[in-house]
Amino acid sequence: MSEVEVRDLTVEYQTSVGWLPAVAGASLDLRAGQITGLVGESGSGKSTLALSLLNAVPAPGRIAGGTIEVAGVGDLTRLGGKQLRKARGGAIGYVFQASQNSLNPLKTIGRQLLDLGRSHEVGDLRALIARAKDLANRMGLDGDRVLDSYQHELSGGMRQRVGIVFALVLNAKVLILDEPTTALDMLSQASVLDIVRKVHDENQLSTLIITHDIGAISEIADRLAVMYGGRIVEDGPLLDVLRRPTHPYTKALIGATARITGDVDGARALPGRPPDLTTVARAGCVFRDRCPFAVEVCAQTEPELETFESGRRRACHVEPSTVLTGPVLTGTTGTPAAVGEPA
Amino acid sequence: MAATATLAASVRSRRPALTAFRKAVTRKPGRIIGLAIIVFFVLLAICGPWFYGRLAVDPNSLYAAPSAKHWLGTDFAGSDVLQEVVTGARYVLATAALSALFTSLFGVTIGLVAGYQRGLTDSALMRLTDFVLTIPGLPLLIILSTVWNFGSPWKMGLILGVTGWGGVARAVRSQALSLRERGFLEAARGLGLSRRHILLKEMLPNVAPYAAMQLMLSMIAFIGAEVGLFFLGLVPFSSTNWGVMLNQAVFSGGAMETPSALIYLLAPLVCILVLTLGIVLFLDAIDELFNPRLRERV
Amino acid sequence: MIQARGITRTYQTHGSFTGDRTVRALRGVDFTLPDGGAVSFIGESGCGKTTLGKILTGLETFDGGELVVDGVELSKLRPRQREKYFRRIQMIHQDPYSALNPTRTVEATLGDPLRMRAREKAAAGEQAGSWRERAAELLTLVGLEPTAVLPKYPHQLSGGQRQRVVIARALTVDPTVLIADEAVSMIDVSMRLGILSLLRDLRARLGISLVFITHDVATARYVGDGGELHVIYRGEVVERGLTDEVILSPVHPYTQCLLSAVPVMRGLEEPGPDRTAPTAALDERTPTPGCLFQPRCPFAGAQCAEKHPVLVPFGLDAAGQGEAAAAEDGSGHVHACFYPESRRVVGVEVGAASA
Known part of the structure; x- marks a missing residue:
């Protein structure tokens, strides 16, 4: 069973020589309860693919074809406005590339969490905070302290974890992490990977990790998809692909x-x-x-x-x-x- | 095949600065309009007065309405308004250009050196900047006008420039400070390249778009300042320029009351507005002019 | 040859809320870099390894100890006289994106130092060839096509290509030492080995010695044979030995934590049986009178909180008798731990596991 089914997805960017595909006819399944690793070099289109799972390809890009079926939501490429906003965060949690720097430096983490709750029209903000604290605690953070902190008071690894808290606090069942370990040192990388695996198992998520580091992903993923030049060129169970790359x-x-x-x-x-x-x-x-x-x-x-x-x-x-x-x-x-x- | 491609690429990126300029300007219609406006006024300032020679006064037609002979009518003394606008442009533009030149020269040099040297040099230069920033330019000009004759744009430009570079210096310094921490400057110091090289070749191109932007904006401010001075009548009139025209239109011509002097009032005002618009529209292209990455964006 | 003896560097920070604080970035680092040799430093971010790199290239000063370059003690020289020595030590920056001036082409970037060098050579009566030829020669050496790369701006190059240009630029002044501070951490994994083997090549072909600073232990393996690996924690070297030896049989718990953190390529490797992790996050504010790593150490014992361990050869008793030996003889596998124990934390190749 797949939580997310991407079929023939084509994403194009407008350039001086016309519309060019950054992702060309990609098909990918995020299976329930599995961590899928999407590996590729810079420019392979992996981040574009991930962003289109939120239907959030930035201008001058557009989804030119294909479908993205998300369980319980429907075809994401057809959604717009409020429904789309609800799906982002509500169904799909996204941890952005360099999420170490994507927090607002002028607001405490707790305040930003409340903003998130309000924009998603969460009725019970207390429960939201409680859930965030619980998530943070289970990731080895001091929940109370973190919510009262400003971004600069947290280390790179801690911010990455806060990013995961934000992605999951609205009970998303799909978690997407874009380059979660880039710019972290080995010890922080190991602990972040460890936490992703733990959170994934505890919440029975379907997780997609996008990275250029095939070594880091091989530590925790169940499935591996390899991307090159906007195409998925190979995928399969991780151990099998690593042992027998075809x-x-x-x-x-x-x-x-x-x-x-x-x-x-x-x-x-x-x-x-x-x-x-x-x-x-x-x-x-x-x-x-x-x-x-x-x-x-x-x-x-x-x-x-x-x-x-x-x-x-x-x-x-x-x-x-x-x-x-x-x-x-x-x-x-x-x-x-x-x-x-x-x- | 690959060789031809790389050759083509190398030729493309080696194209002269002129091509880069053309590309950056023609990318958006607004920039073309902006540049056209600026060029128009510059030509007007340079060539315009040649066509008219001395100001011809026609005492028989005061405040004449626009006609074939006087396209924009005449003023209180029977001078042709169009002629005054054209001859007045030279003073306004020359002053603005000179003050902008002084501003950028002082501002960029002092900002760069202060940002790069830091320490004692920085402190000294910044105290000097603070001092300049506190000089009230307007009163100074008023006082100086009792001593100096501001008939030539040189003196006006010099005073405006000398009192106006503080902001640019501060801005350039802060840019220079952040540049200093960049890897390529550390590398340049590590390689033992001279200070002159580092300031002129490594740092200057990186602060140039910023400085140019400041320069253009300060030109707008300078035009406003000098025209304002003349308009308020704080500086004795000794030449024709837009500020004098405005002053005459309002205070002697009664443009606020009588419609006959309206064109006399509007002509210089519209010129100032259009010139400012031209500068603002052209500002948009500056980033791309200096930044090779933006220049070649697909 | 470069010798560092007890290099220390202390920073005073003036925080508006936190009050003044003393940060000891380096607490007495010793190492010897023979001509054509390689020394690696590994540690997590904030351990002082970047400060060390900056000190070695003269971008930062040291406030204790001595740096000896080719037999000359640098602290005895005036800053102007030091420049000559620091010029021979060139830095390869971590971030190839900020290490090149975005407004200058590769030709301009290489041309200026090359012309400066040519003038110096001419002044000294040496033969100086055309700088253009030299630029082409250097680019070829670092694995780039000169005609294609010379007219390009940095943004037209990939991360790996930029880092090669950075290396070529460092080579323009004929250095004898390269300092590579996280030289590959911002480059795509697929391009890293190319840069690493280039550095290795430069050692072999030009006899340039290398100081390799990284948080990724695996990359340290690729820069050359016979190199020493220093494990640095909060400004202090806690373990040192030949690279392969330290990786295969780490003794200090901190080294073991670092090595355990290296991802295991499942399917090709099995995780080491003794894999471990620090018990807490790095906290530099709480004073640690004993071993610096004690608050995070999974194996801390009774002595650790009270006494500060010093480097001793592995196999000797850590507490007392070892000290003299370590001071006299700095070579070999040494560590600063009261309870040293070799643990198998590194992944094992599948198939090799049984052997």
């Missing part, structure tokens, strides 16, 4: 992660740079110019995201077995990284 990009991403175990010399950074809105390939596979497995067909037809075995999908023309046994991307040291836009 998309060359996933494989390269895993190989490019600095790890505390394993062979230092075996690790390889990804060559080249990730595409952005204007440089992403218009035809064929979006990854082909960085792909060691690319064949002729990759330049012509774009591979579809298809189920190739139970619970796993991939968008690649090359056989899974070839990718699995083939080489990781070839090294970068000394070789000039391609800088010019792919022609």
